[in-house]
Amino acid sequence: MLDTMFSEDDVIFKKELNSLLDKLLPINWDHYPDETDDFHWELSKKIKLSLSINNWIAPSWPKEYGGGGKEVTKAIILSETMAYRMSPGNDRFATRMIGPTILKYGTSLQKKKILSEITSGKVQWCQGYSEPNSGSDLASITTKGDYNEETETITINGTKIWTTLANRANRMFILVRSLPGSKRHQGLTFVVLDMNNKGITVNPIKNIAGKFSFNEVVLKDVKISSENIIGKLHEGWKIALDLLNFERSGIDYIGWAERCLDDLISYSKKNRLNKYEMIFDSGTFKKSVAILKADLESAKIMTYKAIWKKSVSDDIHMEPSMSKILATEINNKVHDYALEILKDKIGFIDEDPQNNFVQRILNHRLFFVSGGILAGTNEIQKNIIAQRGLGLPK
Amino acid sequence: MNFNINETQSMLISSAKEVLSNKYDLKLINKRIDTKSNYLPGWKELQEQGFMGMLAKESIGGYGLSFHEFSLIMEVWGTYLCSGPIIENSIAGVLTLQKYNESKFSDILKKIIRNQYVITTPLSNQFYKKGNIPEIKKIKNKMYISGSLSKVPFFELSTHIIFIAKQNNNPKIIILPTNKINIEKVIFDLLGNKLVNIYIENNNISDDNFIGNDNNTHEIIDFMMNHMIISKCSEMIGASEAVLNKTIDYIKNREQFGRSLASFQSIQHKISEIFTLISETKELSRYLSKKINSNQKKYSSLLKIKCNESLNKIIWDAHQLHGAIGFTWDYGLHLYTRKILMNKSVLGDTEFHSKILLS
Ligand SMILES: Cc1cc2nc3c(=O)[nH]c(=O)nc-3n(C[C@H](O)[C@H](O)[C@H](O)COP(=O)(O)OP(=O)(O)OC[C@H]3O[C@@H](n4cnc5c(N)ncnc54)[C@H](O)[C@@H]3O)c2cc1C
Numbered sequence: 001m002l003d004t005m006f007s008e009d010d011v012i013f014k015k016e017l018n019s020l021l022d023k024l025l026p027i028n029w030d031h032y033p034d035e036t037d038d039f040h041w042e043l044s045k046k047i048k049l050s051l052s053i054n055n056w057i058a059p060s061w062p063k064e065y066g067g068g069g070k071e072v073t074k075a076i077i078l079s080e081t082m083a084y085r086m087s088p089g090n091d092r093f094a095t096r097m098i099g100p101t102i103l104k105y106g107t108s109l110q111k112k113k114i115l116s117e118i119t120s121g122k123v124q125w126c127q128g129y130s131e132p133n134s135g136s137d138l139a140s141i142t143t144k145g146d147y148n149e150e151t152e153t154i155t156i157n158g159t160k161i162w163t164t165l166a167n168r169a170n171r172m173f174i175l176v177r178s179l180p181g182s183k184r185h186q187g188l189t190f191v192v193l194d195m196n197n198k199g200i201t202v203n204p205i206k207n208i209a210g211k212f213s214f215n216e217v218v219l220k221d222v223k224i225s226s227e228n229i230i231g232k233l234h235e236g237w238k239i240a241l242d243l244l245n246f247e248r249s250g251i252d253y254i255g256w257a258e259r260c261l262d263d264l265i266s267y268s269k270k271n272r273l274n275k276y277e278m279i280f281d282s283g284t285f286k287k288s289v290a291i292l293k294a295d296l297e298s299a300k301i302m303t304y305k306a307i308w309k310k311s312v313s314d315d316i317h318m319e320p321s322m323s324k325i326l327a328t329e330i331n332n333k334v335h336d337y338a339l340e341i342l343k344d345k346i347g348f349i350d351e352d353p354q355n356n357f358v359q360r361i362l363n364h365r366l367f368f369v370s371g372g373i374l375a376g377t378n379e380i381q382k383n384i385i386a387q388r389g390l391g392l393p394k
Numbered sequence: 395m396n397f398n399i400n401e402t403q404s405m406l407i408s409s410a411k412e413v414l415s416n417k418y419d420l421k422l423i424n425k426r427i428d429t430k431s432n433y434l435p436g437w438k439e440l441q442e443q444g445f446m447g448m449l450a451k452e453s454i455g456g457y458g459l460s461f462h463e464f465s466l467i468m469e470v471w472g473t474y475l476c477s478g479p480i481i482e483n484s485i486a487g488v489l490t491l492q493k494y495n496e497s498k499f500s501d502i503l504k505k506i507i508r509n510q511y512v513i514t515t516p517l518s519n520q521f522y523k524k525g526n527i528p529e530i531k532k533i534k535n536k537m538y539i540s541g542s543l544s545k546v547p548f549f550e551l552s553t554h555i556i557f558i559a560k561q562n563n564n565p566k567i568i569i570l571p572t573n574k575i576n577i578e579k580v581i582f583d584l585l586g587n588k589l590v591n592i593y594i595e596n597n598n599i600s601d602d603n604f605i606g607n608d609n610n611t612h613e614i615i616d617f618m619m620n621h622m623i624i625s626k627c628s629e630m631i632g633a634s635e636a637v638l639n640k641t642i643d644y645i646k647n648r649e650q651f652g653r654s655l656a657s658f659q660s661i662q663h664k665i666s667e668i669f670t671l672i673s674e675t676k677e678l679s680r681y682l683s684k685k686i687n688s689n690q691k692k693y694s695s696l697l698k699i700k701c702n703e704s705l706n707k708i709i710w711d712a713h714q715l716h717g718a719i720g721f722t723w724d725y726g727l728h729l730y731t732r733k734i735l736m737n738k739s740v741l742g743d744t745e746f747h748s749k750i751l752l753s
Contacts, residue, residue, distance in 0.1 A: 135717050137650040162718045208721055208728035210428075332710070344522070344739035348589075349427070349582045362584075362735075366728065369713045370721050377717065379660055 005304065010073045014081060017056065021085050024050055030263070030356060032256075032364055033088035035124075035168055036204075036212045040088045045121075047089030052121030058095045060311070061103065065111060066119025072311040076251060076304055083255025092252070093125035093165070094118040098173045098192065100246045100310075105231045105239050114192065117171075126195075128160040128174030128217060129240070135162075136380050138175070139184040139237065143219065145176025145191065147226075147233060154178065154191060154229070156199075156222040162374075166202045166215040170195050174219075175240045178233060190236030190243075191228045198222070209367045247375050248320040249306045250299070250327025256368075257296055257331040260361065264338045265289065267357060279341060292334050299326035318389030321381035328371030328378065335365040397677065403463055410470040413439050418474040420726035427586035434551075436471060437478025445480075447507035449488045454500065455507050461489070461621060465628040465683035469676075472632025475729055477587055479514050479548040481629075485621045486556045487513035491569075494606050494614055502554070502569070514552035514572070518741045519545045521558070521619055528594050530561040530568075537599050539568065542578065544591040549577065555592075556605065558615065567605040567614055570597060584732040616691055623694040623741045624683050627701045630737050631676050634705045637730045638668055641712045644719070661715065668711055671704045695747035702738045702747075709734050 006014075024047050035041045051057045052066070059074035061067025068074060075095075082090040095118065102114050117123050134140045143158025156176055166172065172193050179187025195202075199222040204212035231239045268279035268289075279285050303326075306319035338361045339346055345358045372378040386392045399407070418435040426433040440446070449464055450456020464484060471480060487506050491499040505511040520526055520543070528541025543557055552572050559568045579591040606614045642665060645655040655661050678700055682693045709731045713720045720727040738744075 130718070133649070135650060137652075140650070140652075206723035208723055208731070210723060214718075336706075339735070340744075343743050343745075347583055347736040347739060349584060349586070366731070369710065369731075370718075372714050373717055373721065378714070382660070 005301075006073055006077070010071075010077055013059070013070075013074055014077050016054075017078065017081050018085070020050060020054070020056075021047075021082070021087055025085065025087055030086060030360060032086055032360065032367065033090075034211055034213065035088055035165055041168060044088035044124075047087060048091065048121035050121075051089065052119060055119070057119045057121055058099055058115075061099065061115060061119065065103075065115035067115075072308060076307055079251045080255045080258075083252040084259045086256075086259065090252075091118070091124055092247070093127050093169075093173075094123065094171075096249075097127060097243050097247050098125055098171075101173075101190075101239060101243045102230065104242070109227070110230065123171050124165060124169045125171045125173065126163050126166045126169035126217075128163055128166075128172045130162045131159060132161050136377055138240065139188075141175055141177060141188070143174070143176050144180075145178040145189050146180070147178050147189075152226040153223050154189070154226065156191075156193070156219045156224070158219055160217040160219070162205070162214045163202075163217045164214045164374075166195070166217045167204050167212065172217070173230070173243075175236055178236075182234070185237040187234050188236040188240065189233050190230045190239045191224060192230060193222065193224050193228060197224065207367070208369065209363045211367075244376055245310060245320045248324040248381070249303045249310075250324045251303045251307065253327035253331040253368075253371055254296070254300045254303050256364070257327070257334045258300075260331075260334045260338055260364070261289065261292060261296065263357060264334075264341060268341065285341070288337055292330070292337060295326075295330050295333065299323070299330045302326050318385045321376075321384045321389070324375060325372075325378045325381050328368070331371060332365070332368055335361060335368060339365055397680075399466070403466055406459070406463055407466055407470060409443075410440075410445075410467045411473075413443050413445075414470055414474045414476055418476065420475075420729060421724070423475055423585065423729050424723060424726065427584075430582055430586055430588065432588070433586075434477045434548075436474060436476030437480070440471075440476075440478070440480065441509045444507075446483055446488070446509055449484050450492060450503060450507050454492075454496075454503055456488070460684075461624075461686065462680070462683045465624055465679065468625045468628035469632035469635070472629035472634075472733075473636045475585075475633065475636070475733060477585070479512060479552060481622055481625045482515050482548070482552075482556075483513045485625060486515040486517060486618055487511075487554075489621060490556075490614060490618050491605065493617070494610065498602070499569075499605075511554055512548075512552045513554050513556060513569075514546055514548050515556045515618075516543045516546040517557065517615075517618060518622065519543075521615065522739075522742050522746060527565075528557070528559045528568075530559050530566060530599065538596045539570070539594055539599050539603075540596050542591060542593045545581070545589045546592055547587065547589050549590045549592065550588070564608070565611050565615070567611055568599065568603050569605055570594070570599065570603055584736045585729065619741070620686050620691060620694040623698050624679065624686055626737060626741050627675075627679050627694075627697050628683065630701050630705050630734055631672065631679055633730050633733050634672050634708055635676075637709060637712045637727070638665075638672055640727065640730075641665060641668065641715050644716055648717075655715075664711055664715060668708045671708055675700050675704050692751050695742070695750040698742055698747045699744050699751065702744045705734050706738060 035044050055068045059068035059070045059078055060072045063069040099118055102110055131141050145154045145156050147154050172195055174191055176189055178189035199220040201218040203216040205214050207213050271279050273279045273282050302323040306323040309319050342358050346362045387394050414436045417439050422433045447456035448459045452458040491503055526543050528539050530537055530539045554569055555572050556569045559566050574597055576593050577590045578593050581589050645661055648655045679697055682697050719725050
């Protein structure tokens with residue numbers, strides 16, 4: 001519906017991207033991308049390489065780093081379309097977190113090395129922020145990153161947790177406490193590291209949908225050179241926060257929600273409500289779907305605005321927080337409504353393997369519990385909107 | 395008007411807690427989902443403690459508890475995520491047989507109470523889906539029954555099955571031994587409990603297999619459904635209370651920003667909302683469990699709607715309050731989530747009950 005926001009060139013890009021995905025994804029692909037699954041992982045690697053050949057991994061990055069050199073709308077289309085198609089191969093840790101952060105804070109050497117590696121499609125990144133005792137309160141992290149002036153190395157010791165895809169990743173960006181005895185935001189350093197370094201143990205954690213999507217990462221005497229520091233030593237907090245604003249737009253949730261709603265509409269046209277009418281023909285169904293659609297489109301426009309604003313202005317603003325809340329909530333609402341329509345079909349495991357839609361909606365609804373939690377919980381986003389955005393007292 | 399739980403009822407709740415609390419193991423329930431094991435926490439324990447006779451009159455060896463008291467035990471049952479045909483035995487079995495055909499079924503009743511017989515019923519699926527009604531035919535003065543029944547819970551554990559059948563298009567309630575029935579298909583619910591689709595093929599039956607008579611079949615069905623719905627709601631309420639307690643424990647002990655999560659006002663508001671929703675649903679359920687009988691379908695529909703809608707909301711809020719830990723398999727919050735999600739459509743979903751309520 002919001003297609004009118006995009007240029008003719010954007011529309012062509014979307015078409016070309018979709019036909020590439022048509023070629024690469026198995027026919028009727030309707031699985032949530034789960035790169036912990038071997039098949040999905042191989043597919044993810046293949047898709048990344050194909051995107052790379054077209055310079056589409058990061059369509060809006062400068063060409064010198066393998067980007068597409070195009071407007072930010074292309075990046076929006078890429079994320080939204082890949083989410084809608086449920087395609088693996090969109091490494092958001094790389095293209096939406098560390099990449100833009102390096103573009104802004106990295107040295108020219110770091111830009112060349114890290115960004116070009118990302119756009120080659122040959123790496124997978126993960127994010128080492130959260131720790132067992134530091135979730136919402138990121139400034140309380142305790143993982144040590146002791147700096148040795150003589151050798152110009154940092155030695156990392158500590159435990160990170162909930163690290164998505166650490167079991168697949170070969171790179172990690174991580175926030176460490178580099179100044180011994182420092183408190184809260186002071187004395188933190190933002191570094192990148194190779195997951196093949198000695199001293200890193202990855203312990204998978206099973207999630208409520210039964211998958212091992214995230215991990216505990218134990219770092220014991222992991223040594224890295226100072227070239228891997230992004231920004232300045234002990235001054236990593238601002239960078240770490242800025243990265244979160246790149247992360248939070250909620251655009252994937254828009255793609256997932258839209259796909260679920262479209263699939264629900266198709267389902268409603270093929271299945272009966274009762275002897276006399278199809279689900280689609282019921283007034284209540286139409287009304288509910290229409291309301292969801294209106295909420296979805298308005299949430300979508302907020303995610304576009306958040307990404308656009310971040311690309312044109314460096315000010316701290318509340319759009320990413322608002323759009324993250326709106327996108328994760330509408331996605332859950334859409335899935336909740338789908339569960340309501342599927343009713344008693346959802347009470348069983350694998351009842352009918354042919355009917356993947358039911359299992360998918362159920363597993364997704366369980367999985368999307370995480371939407372309101374990761375990338376800064378929705379409560380924390382509300383604090384940001386009230387306090388940083390509206391200037392209300394803390 | 396009296397909202398109190400009396401001393402005997404408190405003791406009953408405590409003893410149910412004592413029997414059930416050390417038997418449930420979230421790890422084993424998780425394992426049941428993964429491996430489809432036959433883990434039935436609480437079932438054997440309640441049987442061994444004589445709980446199958448809860449609703450049976452003392453004259454036939456039972457405890458003579460009221461349905462209200464039974465529903466209090468169902469809350470405890472739900473709290474510990476217990477599994478087993480407790481509602482099937484107590485409601486479709488003891489309560490119904492005793493009320494409508496005590497003398498005819500006195501032997502069966504005694505055997506249920508002594509754990510020699512176990513009852514199951516697919517009534518929820520039959521009643522709600524309005525499908526799968528086996529047919530009774532008379533051939534040369536003999537009666538035979540044939541047909542399929544789907545999603546029968548705890549079938550392999552059961553000695554008898556109670557279900558709706560039809561004879562010349564009139565509904566009948568039948569009790570049949572399970573030993574001559576074939577299993578056609580096995581399926582599993584969201585918590586890994588086994589259900590089966592069965593086929594009854596020309597089983598010979600007699601008057602002994604009929605529950606009730608030509609005039610009271612509808613009344614008996616309503617009686618069973620109303621009581622089963624309220625029992626199921628009590629179980630869901632118990633599960634939600636466990637979610638509430640787990641969440642309160644967590645937010646009290648988890649610290650962020652140098653203070654316990656429980657000290658943040660927005661968290662206090664959220665947990666208060668959860669508590670209020672559960673409290674109102676529980677009061678409604680407890681009140682109705684005292685009032686219910688066969689001709690008050692609307693009461694049980696009202697309660698089922700309330701449970702479906704309110705308890706669904708509290709599980710998602712509880713997940714949010716837990717942060718990432720609640721998203722893990724091992725922590726086990728998802729088991730309650732699955733239970734509440736699944737039970738939203740067991741014994742009728744909101745749409746189904748809305749029609750009854752507004753009829
Ligand atoms: C699926 C998933 C994937 C993840 N992937 C990664 C990853 O790749 N890398 C990584 O570093 N981390 C990851 N995380 C962790 C995520 O960033 C944290 O879960 C998040 O920051 C919240 O922290 P917590 O889970 O410890 O919850 P807590 O901070 O303990 O919060 C629990 C509850 O308290 C609320 N709360 C906390 N503080 C306040 C406050 N001041 N006011 C009001 N309410 C408050 C929260 O909103 C939440 O509802 C992931 C999490 C999930 C669920």
